[in-house]
Amino acid sequence: MSLVPSTTAPDVFDESALVAKARAGDAQAFTELVNRYERKIYRLAKHITQNDEDAEDVLQEAFLKAYEHLDSFHGNSKFYTWIVRIAVNEALMKLRKRRGDRTVPLDEPVDTGEEMVAREIAVWEDNPEQRYSREEIQQILDRAIESLKPDFRTVFILRDIEEMSTEETAETLGISVPAVKSRLLRARLALREKLTRQFKRKGEDAFAYL
Numbered sequence: 001m002s003l004v005p006s007t008t009a010p011d012v013f014d015e016s017a018l019v020a021k022a023r024a025g026d027a028q029a030f031t032e033l034v035n036r037y038e039r040k041i042y043r044l045a046k047h048i049t050q051n052d053e054d055a056e057d058v059l060q061e062a063f064l065k066a067y068e069h070l071d072s073f074h075g076n077s078k079f080y081t082w083i084v085r086i087a088v089n090e091a092l093m094k095l096r097k098r099r100g101d102r103t104v105p106l107d108e109p110v111d112t113g114e115e116m117v118a119r120e121i122a123v124w125e126d127n128p129e130q131r132y133s134r135e136e137i138q139q140i141l142d143r144a145i146e147s148l149k150p151d152f153r154t155v156f157i158l159r160d161i162e163e164m165s166t167e168e169t170a171e172t173l174g175i176s177v178p179a180v181k182s183r184l185l186r187a188r189l190a191l192r193e194k195l196t197r198q199f200k201r202k203g204e205d206a207f208a209y210l
Contacts, residue, residue, distance in 0.1 A: 019079050023070045030070075034063050037080055040162070041087050047157045048091035050146045058094060062087035077171055084162075085172045088154055095150050144194040148187055155180055156187040 013036060021029035038059060045058035066073075066083050073082055145153060158169045159180070170180045 015079050016075065019070075019073065019075065022067075023073070030067055033079060033083075037083060038063070040080075041083060044084065044157060044162060045087055045091045047145070047161065048088065048150065048154055049094050051094075054091070054094045054098075058087055058090045061090045065090075081164075081168055081172050084158070084164075085174065088158075088173060092150055092154070140195070140198055144191050144198070147194065148190055152183050152187040152190065155183040156191070159184050160188075 015033070015036075018029045018033050022033065041062055042055055042059045045055035045062075046052065049055050049058065062083060065086050073079065145156065148156065154173065155169060158164045158172060159166065164172065166177055166180050166184075170177045173180070
């Protein structure tokens, strides 16, 4: 039995190297990028569209557009950030078409995001988990998130579900950092209010279950 440690290095995912190969015409390199990120992109699209078929369409369209426009990606941001931005735009387009509504902009006027919005929030009598299973709570949270305005929901998903930074979210959506902060604040307040109405309990912070 050899006591010499193995010198075999673990596989390392090198995004920039794969992107460079893909831009040079290496289809396998692009396939590796797809394999790396397709689940995340599908989950993101599903959160925004709330529809399996639309999410699948967004996934396909986002990677197809990314492949067709690889030459326009200059590496100023991560490839993942770039593909997320494409997917978000595709998902919002799905919402516009579904609702016959062209008023779901990414760049609508917003406040600075530095203000604190005072609002009366009812409290709960006991822990919601004493009355609801984890699955039920997750369903309640999903419905609450689904009910948010698309631009607020998108920022909430990127920041609080995908755990992207404020700066990454701003870059992904093509909006300012203060706009991200403002939309996130409003999304969280709206969710807190919806959850408070849902549980109608006292003694618990609604936001503890987000």
